[in-house]
Amino acid sequence: MSDLKIVGTSVPRKDAMEKVTGAAEFIEDRYMGPMLYAKMKKSTVVHGRILSIKTEKAEKHPGVKAILTGKDYPNMIGLYLIDRTFLAVDKVRFWGEPVAVVAATSEKAAAEAVDLIEVEYEELPGVFDPREGIKPDAPVIHENLGNYEIVPIFYPTPGTNIANHFKIRKGDIEKGFDQADHVLEKEYYVPQMQHVPIETHKAAVQWSPDGKLTVWSTAQSPNVVRQLLAKSLDLPMHKIRVISSYIGGGFGCKAGASIEGLLVPIAQKYPGHIIRIVFDREEDMQGTFTRQALFSKLRTGYTKDGRITALQYEMIWDGGAYTEYGVNIVRAAGYSSTGAYDIPNVKTDSYCVYTNNSIGGPVRGFGMCEMQWGIERQIEEIAKQLEMDPLEVRLKNGMKRGSTTASGQVVQDVDYEKCLKVVADKIGWGKKESGKDGKLRGKGIAGLVKCPAQPSNAASSAIIRINEDGTAHVMVGATEMGQGMLTVISQIASEALHIPVDKIDIKVPDTDFTPYEWQSVGSRITYTCGTSVKRAAEDALGQIYRIAADLLEVPQEDLSYDGKKVYSTRDPDIKATIREIADSCKKCTGEGIAGPIIGRGSFVPTNMTNLDPETGQGNPGLFYCFGATGVEVEVDPETGVIEVIQLASSIDAGKAINPQLAKVQLHGGTIMGLSTALYEEVRFDKGIMLNRNFTDYKIATFDNVPHMDSFIVETPETKGPYGARGIGEQPMIGVAPAVANAVSDALGVEFNSFPLTPEKVWRALKDKK
Amino acid sequence: MRDKKIIKFTVNGNSEEREAVVGETLLKFIRDELNLTGTKSGCEIGECGACTVLLDGKPVNSCLVLAVELDGKDLLTIEGLSKNGELDRLQQAFIDHAAFQCGYCTPGMIMAARSLLERNANPNDDEINEALSGNLCRCGAYQEIRDAVKDSAKK
Known part of the structure; x- marks a missing residue:
């Protein structure tokens, strides 16, 4: 693959000009037509029966066009466990749950009318801690759990709050603990966090008089929105069109379907009008997916030379009020529950538990940050108990080519060792620095791994149209939320077709015109969409050769193509330009040879399998991406304030299609990880979210972000396009444990939860004394 | 009304x-x-x-x-900022350094950075951090933005 020309180069982003000039169109920037504006009436109790909703006053408010309640619109929606309606029906299950929606001629009128709606509730006892919710006598939040439609890879317990119980039984756990010289058992906690993309959730819908629904949405996955709406509304797919714009950050919160279906009945009442909803910052924080909190118990058996022989992991996840998507995070964390380590005997129980907190759902890492926090902290502890170098314990147990995951899947294209060593070298591992002014220095390292969490048949497709002048349009269903899809996919098409990147046009998807892509989630697009595009390009290339062979009367095997012309390798003067071939090619006699060239490619995984319901054994991973984080900190023992002195991150991209964009992704994920390590925690008071804005919920900004060093490791992914695999989510995973390991190294205290706020650090030190 | x-x-x-x-x-x-x-x-x-x-x-x-x-x-x-299709040098520096991902914070970021450069033709990292700390970028392009601002100042 050394002769690659475009793949592996840092061409500028395809969306660069639009994004630096303000021309990039996000959904709220579109002029759409005659509009109505929607606002939600939200629940003021965390768990309660709806006794009455009085809308009369609101209906009379000037400008109000329609009001919708759950009784009028009880349709259900969900991706994996269909437990949710667009508007609460009979019962509310979290604070801020939408109970009614108003559409009016202005946002102001809609907001005023919302205040005029009166809702009466009968409050019910709530569940705010999943460890309480899992108990047999806990108040039941979903009485109908046993009747919900569900993908049969999830295992709820009707009559309880357990929405999914995923099990791993690998090897022989008793034997594993027997072989151990030591056993370590600890509890860990990871709180909820929020994605807070700077662009909030937004959607608009239009119903045409001929019964077609058009949806504009910030969704990461237009095809899944279409699929779920078709099911929920009982509409055929050709009657639903979902249009994407640039997305102002996703990080998982815009996965699946969220608010798109909320306004459909109002649109049906006003055909031709566009009904739009824009979540404000508070609604975005409180009403959309949060990262599920995790309470876990980890028990590890290990030998005196540092080899882990057994791992028993119990995870109790706070699924929140609805777990339609969250059940799959619980599953993914379960089947990956040894992290980046090869452990022969494993027993894992991962529970998704309903509570009356905000809805849990996908966030960058998809369970891996939370689950691997425990693993990486425990390995550090093991090293300390054995007085061994924590890096050595990681290397000794780390996955290698041929290792098996918790689910027994064999990993192939792995160089975890290199990922660890590059960051260790960078931060000067093994050399203890002394701090200034009584401050204490420490170094920490953590590893990471993640595979995309997707159904085993999650598919992808691509179409490439060659224009008459030899330029091309690449059409895919992947979305652009900043990750660089447009650029990377263009580069793959360019490499395969020999057409320069600047002669390739690519747009964000529109389900009426772009082909199917399951979802832009899980760091899967470079691999799945990349493979489809490569295949589409090869298909188009095949057509170019076939047409040229006919035109030039030269056998295909004697032809070569340089991106501009096809020529005979025996006589280079026998040639045809790409324009001649692409523009409804004809012979010199005038007889036509071929019409326009349209390449098509599709992809579905063939290496994934179902998992055994009792043991969790099988192949859930499309590919596994490894990496590591290294951190040096300086801690002020007087205040507990942590300063990050060095931050190094590595990721095994297989092949970086665009090294500059890969590094930017690596930096971005590392910063998000750092932000959660130090600052981020959604706080609830009996289900009421307390920090619902950027003042109360702090995320990292310029002055919190140190210089970073990043390393792209390239161990080719055998089946990935040009050896590539996805890396978008992964860099976040190792940061929190690496920071905690470094602080622990500096202070000699342990941390079982993050964020490591000054208060938490100071208290830990105080307790030690 | x-x-x-x-x-x-x-x-x-x-x-x-x-x-x-x-x-x-x-x-x-x-x-x-x-x-x-x-x-x-x-x-x-x-x-x-x-x-x-x-x-x-x-x-x-x-x-x-x-x-x-x-x-x-x-x-x-x-x-x-751009005149007759010609980018301002700060805009070009943002492209050169890939100083954005989703691009949603980018217009505000570029305006804040431009204002900094008008006050301080050659800002260092600390000055950039202070001037831009009110502009959040959840994609985390902070390092690239710092580089873009410094690079643009040099030209």
């Missing part, structure tokens, strides 16, 4: 006279009345910086300024 007031101002070098609704924010006026949708809304309470524009050369969160305050002032938005 809500009160309206006639305001006169310049926007991106052009003189304008418009009606503004009293009580409406400058952000809404820029987006809905002037149709300059490059300026983004992220929080509407002055926390994220996505709506940063320059008012008489000073960076403001346009969500915290009333439209009527524009009267008699000079407004510069992201759309006013």
Whole structure:
């Protein structure tokens, strides 16, 4: 693959000009037509029966066009466990749950009318801690759990709050603990966090008089929105069109379907009008997916030379009020529950538990940050108990080519060792620095791994149209939320077709015109969409050769193509330009040879399998991406304030299609990880979210972000396009444990939860004394 | 009906006279009345910086300024930076350094950075951090933005 020309180069982003000039169109920037504006009436109790909703006053408010309640619109929606309606029906299950929606001629009128709606509730006892919710006598939040439609890879317990119980039984756990010289058992906690993309959730819908629904949405996955709406509304797919714009950050919160279906009945009442909803910052924080909190118990058996022989992991996840998507995070964390380590005997129980907190759902890492926090902290502890170098314990147990995951899947294209060593070298591992002014220095390292969490048949497709002048349009269903899809996919098409990147046009998807892509989630697009595009390009290339062979009367095997012309390798003067071939090619006699060239490619995984319901054994991973984080900190023992002195991150991209964009992704994920390590925690008071804005919920900004060093490791992914695999989510995973390991190294205290706020650090030190 | 007031101002070098609704924010006026949708809304309470524009050369969160305050002032938005299709050098530096991902905070970020460069032709990392700390980028392009600002200052 050394002769690659475009793949592996840092061409500028395809969306660069639009994004630096303000021309990039996000959904709220579109002029759409005659509009109505929607606002939600939200629940003021965390768990309660709806006794009455009085809308009369609101209906009379000037400008109000329609009001919708759950009784009028009880349709259900969900991706994996269909437990949710667009508007609460009979019962509310979290604070801020939408109970009614108003559409009016202005946002102001809609907001005023919302205040005029009166809702009466009968409050019910709530569940705010999943460890309480899992108990047999806990108040039941979903009485109908046993009747919900569900993908049969999830295992709820009707009559309880357990929405999914995923099990791993690998090897022989008793034997594993027997072989151990030591056993370590600890509890860990990871709180909820929020994605807070700077662009909030937004959607608009239009119903045409001929019964077609058009949806504009910030969704990461237009095809899944279409699929779920078709099911929920009982509409055929050709009657639903979902249009994407640039997305102002996703990080998982815009996965699946969220608010798109909320306004459909109002649109049906006003055909031709566009009904739009824009979540404000508070609604975005409180009403959309949060990262599920995790309470876990980890028990590890290990030998005196540092080899882990057994791992028993119990995870109790706070699924929140609805777990339609969250059940799959619980599953993914379960089947990956040894992290980046090869452990022969494993027993894992991962529970998704309903509570009356905000809805849990996908966030960058998809369970891996939370689950691997425990693993990486425990390995550090093991090293300390054995007085061994924590890096050595990681290397000794780390996955290698041929290792098996918790689910027994064999990993192939792995160089975890290199990922660890590059960051260790960078931060000067093994050399203890002394701090200034009584401050204490420490170094920490953590590893990471993640595979995309997707159904085993999650598919992808691509179409490439060659224009008459030899330029091309690449059409895919992947979305652009900043990750660089447009650029990377263009580069793959360019490499395969020999057409320069600047002669390739690519747009964000529109389900009426772009082909199917399951979802832009899980760091899967470079691999799945990349493979489809490569295949589409090869298909188009095949057509170019076939047409040229006919035109030039030269056998295909004697032809070569340089991106501009096809020529005979025996006589280079026998040639045809790409324009001649692409523009409804004809012979010199005038007889036509071929019409326009349209390449098509599709992809579905063939290496994934179902998992055994009792043991969790099988192949859930499309590919596994490894990496590591290294951190040096300086801690002020007087205040507990942590300063990050060095931050190094590595990721095994297989092949970086665009090294500059890969590094930017690596930096971005590392910063998000750092932000959660130090600052981020959604706080609830009996289900009421307390920090619902950027003042109360702090995320990292310029002055919190140190210089970073990043390393792209390239161990080719055998089946990935040009050896590539996805890396978008992964860099976040190792940061929190690496920071905690470094602080622990500096202070000699342990941390079982993050964020490591000054208060938490100071208290830990105080307790030690 | 809500009160309206006639305001006169310049926007991106052009003189304008418009009606503004009293009580409406400058952000809404820029987006809905002037149709300059490059300026983004992220929080509407002055926390994220996505709506940063320059008012008489000073960076403001346009969500915290009333439209009527524009009267008699000079407004510069992201759309006013490139001239005849030629990018401003700061915009070019953002492209060269890939100093954004989703691009939603980018217009506000570029306006805030431009204001910094007008005050300080050669800012160091600390000065950039301080000047831009009110502009949030969840994609985390902070390091690349610092590099872009410094690079643009050099030229």
